[in-house]
């Protein structure tokens with residue numbers, strides 16, 4: 001801490017406070033705060049389950065409950081006949097839960113952390129991105145539980161297509177971050193954004209083939225009229241399909257219904273087709289993410305006074 | 308000298324809404340701009356702070372001090388103008404450093420340190436130092452929501468000073484700790500100064516500004532009305548504080564028609580003896596006849612105010628032109644030392660400063676007996 005150890009004024013980093021910062025400057029600032037991001041994520045995980053008996057396993061309760069309910073409804077009551085349906089369900093829910101958790105928590109984060117926003121200067125995007133980090137932690141936890149479940153059931157994934165998973169995961173993260181960053185800023189100015197988002201996410205869930213099969217319901221209905229693409233505009237659909245394709249591992253199976261008919265549960269696209277779809281989504285996600293950072297940058301100047 | 312902080316033509320305008328449309332629903336149902344009025348809190352503020360300087364920011368409530376500091380820290384963005392900061396900056400804005408109530412003191416130290424840009428490894432290495440400085444060893448694993456406001460500030464200050472930034476920005480927080488901790492903070496700030504680091508400090512305590520700062524700026528209704536030596540700036544601040552809100556407040560004293568020219572000890576030297584009478588002469592020039600009261604301040608060498616006394620009970624009449632006043636301190640109960648003297652003349656009601664001279668003389672006090680401290684007590688033992 002001696003004065004000699006300090007850099008001369010001319011060599012110190014220069015920070016300019018002004019209403020106009022370029023996208024590059026913003027991204028550099030975010031990168032510079034990555035350690036803070038890691039710290040916020042670990043603090044988040046720590047707070048949430050501090051002092052509770054099951055600890056972090058609580059994060060499993062809510063997704064496990066929904067999976068149990070959908071399993072009961074679709075398999076037991078509606079008898080959809082998909083063998084190892086729980087794997088199919090879990091694979092789709094894995095992707096969907098990551099997406100919806102990020103959107104739901106990121107939207108409110110700036111308002112929720114107004115105490116910090118009003119007192120400390122740091123790239124505010126970090127707050128939105130911290131919710132991405134936290135959700136990702138839970139994602140991996142659920143992923144591990146699914147892996148264990150599959151091992152116990154003896155259900156093998158499509159090993160040769162496993163490489164699609166990181167690609168799809170990347171697309172999902174980029175898309176969710178883009179939406180999350182944008183919505184977190186919007187919610188500062190319009191506080192009912194959070195409510196709208198909740199409703200929107202609920203509808204979006206049912207527009208995404210997570211609990212029902214794209215191939216058996218959507219494709220015959222819309223596909224017959226050449227309108228299947230409408231469904232694929234929803235960027236989460238290809239991602240969910242990829243997760244199911246890789247983790248469930250089969251496209252055609254023998255139904256568990258008494259007639260043991262052959263059913264096709266997933267589109268029979270080639271791995272390259274999946275890769276192309278996901279690659280496109282990565283590109284779109286990246287573009288949206290940069291756009292969201294730009295908008296955020298324009299809005300964040302007034303955060304401290306709007307809160 | 309290269310400047311470390313450069314404030315250039317900064318303006319900050321807040322939008323005030325009579326009724327705030329905070330939701331999309333309201334925006335849709337009540338289109339149009341809403342009934343926003345604009346409040347300009349900072350206007351064309353420019354100054355720069357050199358390496359190693361300690362700058363005080365003075366101004367009365369609502370003059371925009373905190374807003375200025377928030378802009379410098381980057382919490383707020385100026386509406387116009389630009390601020391350039393060279394090097395790392397740590398800010399202590401109002402209460403607390405943005406702690407997370409649910410987290411323990413330990414976690415908050417890491418969190419706020421990483422917000423100040425410290426690496427984890429660096430925090431590991433200074434963690435004990437931070438805790439020792441804050442004296443919160445026993446509470447460091449308690450969630451900070453159970454901390455008192457003093458404890459909050461202690462921890463925040465400890466993190467900020469241990470982070471050893473190039474620039475430290477402090478907004479009044481020092482007023483919260485108890486006296487002993489305040490003294491400790493002052494020591495640390497002085498150490499900071501001797502390290503050659505730069506400090507920006509908001510304080511309502513003019514004496515503190517005078518003792519700590521090399522320079523000070525004064526804000527009045529969002530405008531910079533003085534950027535001068537601490538003593539000079541304190542004088543301007545006093546005038547604004549005492550002056551009524553009207554036009555008088557924006558003048559810096561040029562139109563005041565009273566000037567203190569010089570002082571001189573009656574015996575020739577400016578030396579006094581403890582518990583004896585000390586008399587001096589001062590020459591005052593007035594452009595028009597005016598009533599005034601004499602004010603005298605003494606500071607010790609550490610810059611602490613020892614005494615401020617005014618004679619508003621017995622105002623004097625100044626006539627136009629030059630005149631000599633004879634001022635007597637009837638009994639000076641100070642032990643030996645050298646004391647800085649400021650004198651001034653205020654209006655009889657004490658509301659307006661007519662003339663003020665900072666550090667016009669040094670009063671040497673000689674004490675013949677034994678004793679220590681600052682004040683001589685007369686003992687009577689039977």
Ligand SMILES: Nc1ncnc2c1ncn2[C@@H]1O[C@H](COP(=O)(O)OP(=O)(O)OP(=O)(O)O)[C@@H](O)[C@H]1O
Pocket residue numbers: 304305306321322323346348366367368369370371372373374375
């Ligand atoms: N977020 C805000 N929205 C609207 N007006 C604000 C906001 N923050 C501050 N102001 C106004 O700006 C003015 C200056 O406030 P500021 O806090 O900078 O004063 P200050 O000099 O720090 O006062 P004090 O001595 O009381 O701390 C005040 O009139 C205040 O009402």
Ligand SMILES: [Mg+2]
Pocket residue numbers: 372373374478
């Ligand atoms: Mg203030």
